Amino acid sequence: MWLPGCYWTRMKFYIILCICCLYVLQGVGQEPDGRNTLIRSEGTSVLVRIVPPWGYTRIGVKEGSFGEYLRNLPLRSHGSRVHYFDGGEKRNRKVYCAVVDLDIGNRDLQQCADAVIRLRAEYLYHRKAYDKIHFNFTNGFRADYTKWAEGYRISVKGNRVSWYKAKEEDYSYPTFRAYLNVVFAYAGTLSLAKELVPVSIDAMQIGDVFIQGGSPGHAVIVIDMAIDKVTGNKLYLLAQSYMPAQDIHVLNNLQNGNISPWYDLKSTGRVMTPEWTFVTGDLKRFKD
Numbered sequence: 001m002w003l004p005g006c007y008w009t010r011m012k013f014y015i016i017l018c019i020c021c022l023y024v025l026q027g028v029g030q031e032p033d034g035r036n037t038l039i040r041s042e043g044t045s046v047l048v049r050i051v052p053p054w055g056y057t058r059i060g061v062k063e064g065s066f067g068e069y070l071r072n073l074p075l076r077s078h079g080s081r082v083h084y085f086d087g088g089e090k091r092n093r094k095v096y097c098a099v100v101d102l103d104i105g106n107r108d109l110q111q112c113a114d115a116v117i118r119l120r121a122e123y124l125y126h127r128k129a130y131d132k133i134h135f136n137f138t139n140g141f142r143a144d145y146t147k148w149a150e151g152y153r154i155s156v157k158g159n160r161v162s163w164y165k166a167k168e169e170d171y172s173y174p175t176f177r178a179y180l181n182v183v184f185a186y187a188g189t190l191s192l193a194k195e196l197v198p199v200s201i202d203a204m205q206i207g208d209v210f211i212q213g214g215s216p217g218h219a220v221i222v223i224d225m226a227i228d229k230v231t232g233n234k235l236y237l238l239a240q241s242y243m244p245a246q247d248i249h250v251l252n253n254l255q256n257g258n259i260s261p262w263y264d265l266k267s268t269g270r271v272m273t274p275e276w277t278f279v280t281g282d283l284k285r286f287k288d
Helices: 005-026 066-070 112-126 145-149 174-185 189-193
Strands: 096-099 134-135 142-144 153-155 160-165 209-212 218-227 234-241 249-251 270-273 277-278 281-283
Touching: 066 218, 112 174, 112 189, 112 209, 112 218, 112 234, 134 189, 142 145, 142 174, 142 218, 145 153, 145 174, 189 209, 189 218, 189 281, 277 281
Parallel strands: none
Antiparallel strands: 096 249, 134 142, 153 160, 209 218, 209 281, 218 234, 234 249, 270 277
């Protein structure tokens, strides 16, 4: 028996349900007023500040791993601006959604590749894995932190680089930062790209780096990932510094505001960040 009242009640229900589903699909990360629902303003770390879109959960990481370190990077208060080494403010605020709470010094040194080096070195330093802290200069010279901490310093005369004894042994943090400043001055995307090993985009891990070696070149680092356990699709977050030296910041995804600041791993081919375009073949990884 056909009941018109029941029929139209059901039709209204399905229409409303479809509208709601469409709203969810088209507004995963945005409120009607433009606020990003994936940002928790009270959060003081990447883990707490930036939540995955609906249906996604953060991938598991090993305790004490580089991935865990990056996921828990401290952030300055929500709304903080990116500043240059000289105190000036980065003009384009659409580039980033958060600022990492890490000093950059007062010299124009910690640029793009340097920021990646800084994060890797900080992680190893705080784990006291001093023997793993080493980076190559552009000319191929290997600068080991343990050698620096033993009191040796680096002499650079043209393309000739050598060690000489100058200080007593010192593993303090200020000495570590002084070591990094020298690395920043003589390393870059060209040298770092040669140190890292290529990885498939499908095998991406937190801590991997999109890098194009050159003058100029650029590098951004994967600082977190999430997965949809039903579909297997993965998302990731990126951080960078840029030129001139500036605060490390978490990048927005200007190509997809529905999931920004997350990037979609299935978007193969080009990886378009706000200030640089990479290709998936640019993905590389630190050797353990």
